[in-house]
Amino acid sequence: MxxxxxxxxxxxxxxxxxxxxxxxxxxxxxxxxxxxxxxxxxxxxxxxxxxxxxxxxxxxxxxxxxxxxxxxxxxxxxxxxxxxNLWPQSLEARGHARSICAEMHSGFTALRNALPMNLRRPLEKYPLSQDVQADVARITYVWREAREKFGKGGVFLYGAFSNADAMYAPIVSRFHTYGVPVDDDIRPYMDAVLGTPAFQEWQVEGLKETWIVKEDEV
Ligand SMILES: N[C@@H](CCC(=O)N[C@@H](CS)C(=O)NCC(=O)O)C(=O)O
Known part of the structure; x- marks a missing residue:
């Protein structure tokens, strides 16, 4: 225990x-x-x-x-x-990571409301409103910025897996299940998160669940 x-x-x-x-x-x-x-x-x-x-x-x-x-x-x-090292090492990277986590925590409501996380949703493209598209654009912008400035040492936002990847893992899952179109440089980051043993384990267990939450089935 x-x-x-x-x-x-x-x-x-x-x-x-x-x-x-x-x-x-x-x-x-x-x-x-x-x-x-x-x-x-x-x-x-x-x-x-x-x-x-x-x-x-x-x-x-x-x-x-x-x-x-x-x-x-x-x-x-x-x-x-x-x-x-749950946060990145350098002060600048840590500040950036905390900023994008705070932005995630308090924002992206259009995307969060329109595309609830739902692992078992059949992979299928979903029409995105302008507000949702704006959230997608901002999220991919900060991912790209983190990867380019601080992520060269690995496959995650700041190189090694960090709290920032944890905060954005549900967004990666949504982009994947709702077939959100992303640029070619973004997909490898998504695949890295989806391929972590931790995400895989969560997904296996989630897919076994039978509870239905109607509001989250879109
Ligand atoms: N800001 C909170 C939000 C947590 C949250 O809304 N959790 C949902 C489940 S994913 C919940 O407990 N909902 C119950 C309710 O809204 O009454 C956090 O980051 O932990």
């Missing part, structure tokens, strides 16, 4: 839960997990309220600490595992 426990939602749909989960798995951090499914919101809220008044997943439990919100969890993990 680990002293870290991550409370998550449905693997098929819970984009916010995927972020800390993939960061921990990909870094080899051992943790226990508890999945609270949210197809029945009343039951979900009752169960999650025992851990967090915010009534949202993910939540990280560590000894007496309770950390809620995916970005706070990534920051906390970086504090307790300073040798795991």
């Amino acid at each position: 680990s002293d870290l426990k991550l409370i998550i939602g449905n693997k098929n749909y819970s984009s916010w839960s995927l972020r800390p989960w993939i960061a921990m798995k990909q870094s080899g951090i051992e943790f226990d997990e508890e999945l609270i499914p949210f197809h029945d919101m009343e039951a979900f809220h009752k169960e999650i309220a025992e851990y967090s008044g915010a009534k949202c997943v993910p939540v990280l439990l560590h000894k007496d600490a309770v950390i809620w919100d995916s970005l706070s969890i990534l920051e906390y993990l970086s504090d307790i595992f300073p040798n795991q």
